[in-house]
Amino acid sequence: MSKVQTNKSSSFIGILSNLIKAAGPMGGRLRMSLILILLSSVFQGAAYTCFYPIFMNLSKGQTEQVWFYIWIALGFVVISAICRWVGQDYDYGGFSSKAQYELRKRQGEKLREMPLEFLSNKRSGKWSAVISNNVDEVISYTITVSSLMMYGIITPISVGLMTFFFDWKIAIVILILFPVIIPLYRWRKPAYDRGMYYLNEVHSELNAESIEFIQGLPVLKASNGIDRIVSRLNKSIDKVREVQIFGHGKGSTPNLIITSALEVGMIVSLGLGILFVLKADSNMMVMTALMIIVIRFSELISSFVPMTMIFSLMEAGYKQITAMLTAPVLEVKDQQAKPTTYGIEFKEVDFYYEDAKDKTLSNINLSIAPKSIVALVGPSGSGKTTLARMIMRYADCQQGSISIGGVDITSLTQNDLLSMISVVFQEVYLFDDTIGNNIRMAKPSATQEEIIDAAKRAQCHDFINQLPKGYDTPIGDMGNTLSGGERQRISIARALLKNAPIVILDEPTSSLDSLSELAVQQAIDELVKEKIVIIIAHRLSTVRGADKICVLEQGCIVEEGTHETLMHKQEKYCDLWEAEKQIETLF
Ligand SMILES: Nc1ncnc2c1ncn2[C@@H]1O[C@H](COP(=O)(O)OP(=O)(O)OP(=O)(O)O)[C@@H](O)[C@H]1O
Numbered sequence: 345m346s347k348v349q350t351n352k353s354s355s356f357i358g359i360l361s362n363l364i365k366a367a368g369p370m371g372g373r374l375r376m377s378l379i380l381i382l383l384s385s386v387f388q389g390a391a392y393t394c395f396y397p398i399f400m401n402l403s404k405g406q407t408e409q410v411w412f413y414i415w416i417a418l419g420f421v422v423i424s425a426i427c428r429w430v431g432q433d434y435d436y437g438g439f440s441s442k443a444q445y446e447l448r449k450r451q452g453e454k455l456r457e458m459p460l461e462f463l464s465n466k467r468s469g470k471w472s473a474v475i476s477n478n479v480d481e482v483i484s485y486t487i488t489v490s491s492l493m494m495y496g497i498i499t500p501i502s503v504g505l506m507t508f509f510f511d512w513k514i515a516i517v518i519l520i521l522f523p524v525i526i527p528l529y530r531w532r533k534p535a536y537d538r539g540m541y542y543l544n545e546v547h548s549e550l551n552a553e554s555i556e557f558i559q560g561l562p563v564l565k566a567s568n569g570i571d572r573i574v575s576r577l578n579k580s581i582d583k584v585r586e587v588q589i590f591g592h593g594k595g596s597t598p599n600l601i602i603t604s605a606l607e608v609g610m611i612v613s614l615g616l617g618i619l620f621v622l623k624a625d626s627n628m629m630v631m632t633a634l635m636i637i638v639i640r641f642s643e644l645i646s647s648f649v650p651m652t653m654i655f656s657l658m659e660a661g662y663k664q665i666t667a668m669l670t671a672p673v674l675e676v677k678d679q680q681a682k683p684t685t686y687g688i689e690f691k692e693v694d695f696y697y698e699d700a701k702d703k704t705l706s707n708i709n710l711s712i713a714p715k716s717i718v719a720l721v722g723p724s725g726s727g728k729t730t731l732a733r734m735i736m737r738y739a740d741c742q743q744g745s746i747s748i749g750g751v752d753i754t755s756l757t758q759n760d761l762l763s764m765i766s767v768v769f770q771e772v773y774l775f776d777d778t779i780g781n782n783i784r785m786a787k788p789s790a791t792q793e794e795i796i797d798a799a800k801r802a803q804c805h806d807f808i809n810q811l812p813k814g815y816d817t818p819i820g821d822m823g824n825t826l827s828g829g830e831r832q833r834i835s836i837a838r839a840l841l842k843n844a845p846i847v848i849l850d851e852p853t854s855s856l857d858s859l860s861e862l863a864v865q866q867a868i869d870e871l872v873k874e875k876i877v878i879i880i881a882h883r884l885s886t887v888r889g890a891d892k893i894c895v896l897e898q899g900c901i902v903e904e905g906t907h908e909t910l911m912h913k914q915e916k917y918c919d920l921w922e923a924e925k926q927i928e929t930l931f
Pocket residue numbers: 461464697698699700704722723724725726727728729730731
């Protein structure tokens with residue numbers, strides 16, 4: 345995730361303008377709602393200000409004037425209420441939900457454009473937190489929080505300013521409060537922002553760890569590896585606790601200081617008011633009105649302080665959303681049409697993962713002829729999977745180029761590029777849908793006959809037919825009753841339906857028993873007919889017949905050729921082959 349500026353704090357107006365930006369196409373409606381709520385708080389202030397003439401005229405016994413100002417006050421209250429109702433229509437009129445919907449759609453599109461490298465396990469937890477939690481924080485509460493803040497600050501300021509019409513000394517007494525609150529608020533805001541930013545970060549991390557933990561639970565239980573992951577999860581939970589304790593410690597004291605300063609300020613206001621009355625500089629009735637107003641303000645202003653922290657939380661969420669929406673995407677440079685031939689060419693390719701210290705692939709030069717089978721072999725971590733992923737533009741290489749049919753893959757749209765490639769992974773992901781729809785995913789327009797044909801060729805038609813609802817059986821209803829081999833054959837049926845000219849096989853049979861392996865191998869044989877095949881293999885015996893075998897070591901291709909030529913050379917490949925034979929004789 346790109347770095348978020350934690351040191352730069354926005355002003356109140358700056359945050360509002362960011363929230364308006366986050367609302368996207370609903371931003372105009374939000375701006376109007378905020379203006380209406382601002383007007384509502386000003387008219388509320390005007391209604392309070394009417395207390396002065398009401399009380400002044402009451403003391404003079406001028407009943408008509410009293411009624412006149414009561415009606416004016418009522419008028420202001422009604423206007424204030426109308427502005428508030430229309431303003432809050434942003435929430436109850438469904439605009440806020442629409443803004444969330446649009447923002448999440450924008451994020452979904454962004455995810456599609458991001459390099460797959462950005463969607464690795466660790467980050468997917470972060471992105472899921474941004475899409476679910478941050479969008480909710482930033483959009484759902486904008487009106488509620490902004491209203492409380494405006495009524496807490498704009499209403500008292502308006503009363504203070506309007507009081508000048510009646511008694512300038514009392515007006516100054518009211519406005520004295522604000523030079524106290526505003527610097528205190530400005531002093532604390534960067535710390536609140538930082539606290540909320542870190543809270544956001546540790547929540548995202550916790551989200552990522554929880555997802556990984558839940559998804560990996562069956563494997564973890566089986567492999568006795570649960571303690572290690574639980575300790576990672578616990579570490580994330582501890583971090584959240586630490587940040588919360590730190591935040592509460594840092595936040596509570598200044599909050600208490602601000603709230604106490606306000607209370608003292610109000611008592612000072614009243615004291616000064618009484619002093620003016622005693623010195624006969626001010627009217628007793630103006631003083632009575634001031635007391636009512638100040639008591640009412642204490643409620644309004646006290647809600648302002650906690651709201652500032654929620655505002656910081658919203659700002660932190662906004663920064664995460666912005667970081668996501670501005671994350672780098674896979675750009676299509678000099679867009680070109682999809683090629684008609686599919687030979688693959690790596691030219692002097694260097695690649696390193698964002699967080700890696702060394703190159704993962706170094707100076708890769710590789711030609712894969714149309715309709716040929718190329719096997720990638722080598723020790724674990726040598727870069728086989730990374731090399732194969734580069735063909736799908738998992739991420740862009742930092743040096744060199746990769747082309748298909750003479751067209752640089754960076755000149756192809758993602759749809760065009762991915763339409764040419766089928767991948768069969770070791771781990772099969774089946775979506776929470778019916779078996780038929782899981783196969784159809786590869787070609788949404790496919791007819792039922794095409795799906796059945798693909799399933800037959802992938803050796804899975806018979807077991808699907810035996811299920812109570814056949815192809816309409818929901819995957820979710822089956823729990824874990826599908827075997828690894830059956831899941832793998834469904835994924836091969838998907839690839840067969842897609843009928844892409846390039847097939848990448850990422851050790852699809854390595855975790856299967858020999859019976860399943862045989863069925864899956866038959867399905868693979870059907871899939872790879874007349875295709876370019878790139879196969880990542882641990883067991884050399886499975887790729888003996890490949891047209892080209894590339895041996896990788898520390899990100900470099902150190903040998904390439906057929907099985908026979910490499911055996912003849914008696915170097916790296918030959919050593920790996922001999923080692924494999926020795927292991928086989930042990931079992
Ligand atoms: N998403 C990633 N971010 C950072 N480093 C990664 C990532 N994926 C792989 N690596 C690192 O890149 C190197 C090559 O990994 P890769 O998976 O390509 O090797 P491999 O030969 O396919 O290994 P294996 O046979 O164990 O699957 C390893 O050091 C690995 O830790």
